[in-house]
Amino acid sequence: MxxxxxxxxxxxxxxxxxxxxxxxxCRECARFGTAAGEGKRASSGGRGSLEERLERRERRLRERDVFGEDEYVLAEDYPQRIRRGRERLGLSQEELATKLAEKKSVIAKLEKGDIRPDNALIKKIEHHLSISLRERVREALTPGRRGSRPLTLGDLIKMELDKKKREGS
Ligand SMILES: [Zn+2]
Incomplete structure (x- = not known):
């Protein structure tokens, strides 16, 4: 389990x-919450060690940032980024497809978000359109609120669950 x-x-x-x-x-983590169905606090004072854990995690993420690429994921708004990048260069979907040696239907699907580009295609698109289709994992997990407030318990749980989802599938 x-x-x-x-x-x-x-x-x-x-x-x-x-x-x-x-x-x-597990038993150790149970003190961070309330026993389900009982409605009473399992314990106070669990907060401190959770915050330590949070800090360790932050540090780990910072250290890993140095190594770059693995910490970058496809941006959720990649369809818009591709379209904007293409239109900025005045290219039609067909012209971009030719540049990338892809089918026009691939470009159309990318811009609709129907398909996700693989790493090779991401790099090709970024190179030809001079855009970035990726963002750092941390920014992706906590959009727009980096540094504006400290992480809450809820944030930590969301991050853990997201991580599990990514690793599990
Ligand atoms: Zn645990």
């Missing part, structure tokens, strides 16, 4: 509620 908060493999999971989200977690 995998703890949904820290990812540890443990024999027993406890359902808890943290900021409205129900999670199955």
């Amino acid at each position: 995998i703890c949904e908060l820290c990812g540890k493999d443990v024999p027993v999971l406890n359902p808890i509620v943290i900021e409205g989200t129900t999670l199955n977690v």
Whole structure:
């Protein structure tokens, strides 16, 4: 059984509620939330160690940033970025397709978001349109609020769940 908060493999999971989200977690993480269905705080004082964990995680992310590429993901608005980039150069979909040695239908689907470009295609498009189709994972996870306020418990849980989703599929 995998703890949904820290990812540890443990024999027993406890359902808890943290900021409205129900999670199955290990005993250690159970103190961060309220036991599901009981409505009482499992413990106070768990906050400190969670914040430590958060800090360690931040540090880890900062360190990994140095190594670059793996920390970049396809931007969710890649269809608009491609279209804007193409129109800025005054190219038709067909002309861009020719430049990229792709079919026109591929460009059309990309701009509608019907297909996601693979890494090779991303690089080709970025190169020919002089745009970036990628953004840093951290920015993708916490859009527009970097540095504006400290991460909350809810943010941390969302990040953990997103990470699991990415790793799991
Ligand atoms: Zn745990």
